[in-house]
Amino acid sequence: MPPNKSLFLRSTITHADVAIIGAGPAGGHAALCAAENGLSVALIDEQPEPGGQVWRQTSAAILAAPPTPESQAGKALAAALARYGATITHHADARVWQIERIDDDASNRKSSNKKPGNRKLWQLEIAAQEPHTVQARALIVATGAYEYVQPFEGWTIPGVIGLAGATALLKQDLLVPEGDIVVAGTGPLVFYVAAEIDRLGGRLAAIMTVNSRKDWLGALPAMMGRTDLLRRGLGWLTRLRRVPIHWRTAITRAHAHDNHLDALEYRALNGAGTPHGGTHKIKAAMLCIGHGLIPDTRAAQLAGLNLSYAPALGGWVPDLDPDGAPAIEGLFVCGDGRGIRGVAAAVLDGQRAGLQATAFMRADSQATQAAQAALVRPYARAARFGQAMTALSSLPAGLAAITTPQTIVCRCESLTRQDIQDEIDTRAHTHQAIKAGQRAGMGPCGGRFCHKVIGQILKACTGTTSPPPPARPPLRPIPLTTLAPEPARYEDLPLGKPTPL
Amino acid sequence: MSEPFDIAIIGGGIMGCATALRLADGGMAPIVIEQGDIGRGASSANAGTLSLQIKRVKLMPYALRGHALWESFGQAVGFRKTGGYTLAFTAQEAELLLERQRLKADAGAPIRFISPPEVRTAEPGLTERIAAASFCPADGFANSLLTGRFYRTRLGEAGIPYRTGSPVRAISRDKTFAITTPGEIITARRVLLATGGWLQSTARLLGVDVPVRTRINTVSVTERAPPLLSSQVGHATGLLTLKQKDNGTVLIGGGWQGHPNKEPSHTSMGRVNADTLRTNLALARYALPGLDQTRLLRSWTGFEGHTPDFYPLAGALPGVKDGFVLGCVRGGYTIGPYMGQLMGDFILGREPEMPLFDPARTFMQDSSL
Numbered sequence: 001m002p003p004n005k006s007l008f009l010r011s012t013i014t015h016a017d018v019a020i021i022g023a024g025p026a027g028g029h030a031a032l033c034a035a036e037n038g039l040s041v042a043l044i045d046e047q048p049e050p051g052g053q054v055w056r057q058t059s060a061a062i063l064a065a066p067p068t069p070e071s072q073a074g075k076a077l078a079a080a081l082a083r084y085g086a087t088i089t090h091h092a093d094a095r096v097w098q099i100e101r102i103d104d105d106a107s108n109r110k111s112s113n114k115k116p117g118n119r120k121l122w123q124l125e126i127a128a129q130e131p132h133t134v135q136a137r138a139l140i141v142a143t144g145a146y147e148y149v150q151p152f153e154g155w156t157i158p159g160v161i162g163l164a165g166a167t168a169l170l171k172q173d174l175l176v177p178e179g180d181i182v183v184a185g186t187g188p189l190v191f192y193v194a195a196e197i198d199r200l201g202g203r204l205a206a207i208m209t210v211n212s213r214k215d216w217l218g219a220l221p222a223m224m225g226r227t228d229l230l231r232r233g234l235g236w237l238t239r240l241r242r243v244p245i246h247w248r249t250a251i252t253r254a255h256a257h258d259n260h261l262d263a264l265e266y267r268a269l270n271g272a273g274t275p276h277g278g279t280h281k282i283k284a285a286m287l288c289i290g291h292g293l294i295p296d297t298r299a300a301q302l303a304g305l306n307l308s309y310a311p312a313l314g315g316w317v318p319d320l321d322p323d324g325a326p327a328i329e330g331l332f333v334c335g336d337g338r339g340i341r342g343v344a345a346a347v348l349d350g351q352r353a354g355l356q357a358t359a360f361m362r363a364d365s366q367a368t369q370a371a372q373a374a375l376v377r378p379y380a381r382a383a384r385f386g387q388a389m390t391a392l393s394s395l396p397a398g399l400a401a402i403t404t405p406q407t408i409v410c411r412c413e414s415l416t417r418q419d420i421q422d423e424i425d426t427r428a429h430t431h432q433a434i435k436a437g438q439r440a441g442m443g444p445c446g447g448r449f450c451h452k453v454i455g456q457i458l459k460a461c462t463g464t465t466s467p468p469p470p471a472r473p474p475l476r477p478i479p480l481t482t483l484a485p486e487p488a489r490y491e492d493l494p495l496g497k498p499t500p501l
Numbered sequence: 502m503s504e505p506f507d508i509a510i511i512g513g514g515i516m517g518c519a520t521a522l523r524l525a526d527g528g529m530a531p532i533v534i535e536q537g538d539i540g541r542g543a544s545s546a547n548a549g550t551l552s553l554q555i556k557r558v559k560l561m562p563y564a565l566r567g568h569a570l571w572e573s574f575g576q577a578v579g580f581r582k583t584g585g586y587t588l589a590f591t592a593q594e595a596e597l598l599l600e601r602q603r604l605k606a607d608a609g610a611p612i613r614f615i616s617p618p619e620v621r622t623a624e625p626g627l628t629e630r631i632a633a634a635s636f637c638p639a640d641g642f643a644n645s646l647l648t649g650r651f652y653r654t655r656l657g658e659a660g661i662p663y664r665t666g667s668p669v670r671a672i673s674r675d676k677t678f679a680i681t682t683p684g685e686i687i688t689a690r691r692v693l694l695a696t697g698g699w700l701q702s703t704a705r706l707l708g709v710d711v712p713v714r715t716r717i718n719t720v721s722v723t724e725r726a727p728p729l730l731s732s733q734v735g736h737a738t739g740l741l742t743l744k745q746k747d748n749g750t751v752l753i754g755g756g757w758q759g760h761p762n763k764e765p766s767h768t769s770m771g772r773v774n775a776d777t778l779r780t781n782l783a784l785a786r787y788a789l790p791g792l793d794q795t796r797l798l799r800s801w802t803g804f805e806g807h808t809p810d811f812y813p814l815a816g817a818l819p820g821v822k823d824g825f826v827l828g829c830v831r832g833g834y835t836i837g838p839y840m841g842q843l844m845g846d847f848i849l850g851r852e853p854e855m856p857l858f859d860p861a862r863t864f865m866q867d868s869s870l
Contacts, residue, residue: 430538473775473778474799480786484781
């Protein structure tokens with residue numbers, strides 16, 4: 001097929017030294033660092049404003065909002081990126097749907113007298129108002145993380161939302177729903193969300209955390225390295241002193257009335273995190289619940305990286321060298337997308353990736369060595385804090401018992417835990433085989449939300465650890481009209497030769 | 502050392518499993534050795550099309566028998582005989598359609614030509630811009646994702662042992678074949694290579710060069726949509742297949758080529774190429790305008806091995822006594838179960854119902870390519 005003909009469907013191609021997927025703390029700081037070092041940057045992000053999930057901006061429709069540390073950090077990042085407007089192109093409201101590795105034909109032709117040309121480019125297909133293509137020699141993946149909720153009966157009822165989903169609402173719209181709110185789950189996010197709801201005037205009925213006080217005491221040594229963050233956490237607890245806190249407790253079931261959350265069941269947990277003792281009930285109009293974060297690895301997988309299982313980092317993470325350096329030339333991964341270490345570590349990790357990309361572009365491994373070395377100790381301190389929080393957020397093994405056989409585990413395809421077990425009983429012993437047989441993870445979410453619980457069930461039934469299925473393009477569902485613009489004339493379609501007779 | 506198996510079948514796709522079942526039926530003790538999961542390679546990554554209108558003329562007798570087998574598998578593989586339309590959108594394509602489908606009808610497929618208004622009455626969701634069309638009532642599709650569970654279950658019922666996650670690293674030949682996998686060494690009196698797109702590298706383990714290349718075929722699926730289409734639909738050039746599954750998702754195929762992987766893993770031999778995908782989707786939108794209201798959920802690449810003449814390898818492995826090879830069947834999803842039966846009969850020393858395809862033949866380059 002002649003290339004000029006096959007290209008007619010593509011609108012425009014823009015070039016940058018480095019393309020960065022994700023404009024959160026890691027990607028944003030990678031962009032700043034690369035720009036400071038003279039690189040041109042294409043910074044691609046799904047949100048209208050930089051800052052990612054954690055530094056999400058207040059909606060532009062809200063004029064006067066009291067600043068929070070998150071909104072201030074987000075504003076500062078946006079301002080810094082704007083100062084580099086000449087070299088950083090921020091593609092907002094834009095989704096990368098495909099990543100390809102292609103030959104740099106132009107440079108190979110030009111540089112034939114220098115190095116024999118097998119220079120490669122990253123080619124990113126972007127769905128946005130104007131679909132376009134970005135080509136870059138270096139690619140930084142900074143896709144962050146998304147939330148996990150261990151499924152329990154009733155978790156799909158309207159009125160039950162994730163902790164991270166709740167923070168998005170609170171940060172962007174400053175909205176708190178009417179009625180009694182229960183905040184539950186694991187780790188520090190429980191207390192952050194509860195404190196924000198309280199600050200914005202919501203009615204907190206109770207906090208129910210899977211963690212014990214002892215869990216928190218155990219994390220203290222790691223937290224001492226970042227007393228600023230520790231102080232902030234203590235501030236949340238002071239604010240929440242009048243709210244009943246149930247330690248070592250889990251929500252086990254949600255009940256609906258008129259298709260909306262009405263009441264919750266909860267039980268105390270034993271040392272292994274398994275519910276034991278009596279069931280209690282509490283009225284609630286809203287439940288914010290979360291059980292830790294999962295690294296979003298799909299863009300890294302699409303770029304060609306394999307995954308390894310690292311429970312201490314939140315689950316499956318891309319295979320990288322210990323310093324985060326690329327296993328594939330010109331590819332860099334930073335932030336929570338390569339393991340959950342929190343926002344403070346993500347900023348420094350983003351800078352590290354920006355420096356590594358700079359050294360790569362200059363073809364000089366020494367170029368940014370000193371600057372990278374200066375990041376090592378602060379990063380280690382921040383990462384230690386972050387990983388202690390990840391440990392507090394991670395699921396105790398016994399908590400899997402809240403997912404009963406009748407519980408929906410794959411929301412897109414309405415599959416229960418029993419459906420998954422039935423497929424395993426036909427000797428489906430990998431994620432892929434379960435996916436094929438039951439369509440688990442084949443809906444719009446692409447397995448993002450169910451792969452962890454299916455992994456748990458597989459492990460419980462067979463003892464095997466199976467990686468999540470490979471990432472497929474498009475990374476998110478995209479309208480066909482965006483992916484394939486209609487040609488002016490049918491004859492313009494580059495159909496090529498018919499199949500053999 | 503344990504008693505050697507009568508035959509080790511390397512490759513647990515449709516061809517390998519179907520042959521194993523025939524051999525066990527004939528009294529042999531086979532073992533199936535698969536690098537990934539049973540039926541999880543090309544056997545399930547394809548679009549599940551069962552259409553006589555896209556089969557090669559010379560393979561039509563095989564395809565007719567393959568269709569009958571899929572129909573007999575029924576619900577377990579999600580078989581649906583919907584009838585199928587092949588569409589032409591220009592005068593040139595109409596000419597191609599007429600010429601090709603007539604030859605396929607002469608070869609025994611129940612294909613007839615129908616007028617564009619007839620097509621639109623049956624399938625009002627299709628474009629108004631149809632120049633010519635053919636119809637085959639025998640066409641339809643199956644759910645290729647169920648291939649794995651189907652053959653796992655059949656192997657289990659027949660008591661045929663199989664190994665998964667067992668890529669073959671080496672094959673040596675003494676009195677018997679010794680097949681090295683990461684977990685064990687398996688011995689067998691005979692060996693059948695049925696590794697599809699990997700046939701070239703597998704045959705090299707026995708010092709044989711088979712002229713196999715791999716095509717990387719793109720397949721896509723939309724999210725659930727309202728009813729748009731009730732039949733299988735193809736294109737005069739063979740470059741489009743469309744079908745809507747019971748759950749409302751629309752599968753889009755047509756053999757558009759992805760990028761081959763330099764180092765193929767057992768999970769994929771290739772990757773999606775956005776340029777060919779765009780053309781594939783644009784053609785699909787042209788044929789079925791209702792797709793404009795849907796989102797694409799996922800694209801992936803299936804694959805198929807092929808020889809220079811695009812006919813199968815099915816018979817004795819040249820230069821290796823008690824060695825056999827089966828693969829490169831164009832339309833392998835449709836014809837595979839039947840080829841497995843023929844191959845089984847050949848290995849059992851029986852006369853196959855239809856001729857096989859000698860792997861030692863001189864390959865002529867297909868001139869139509």
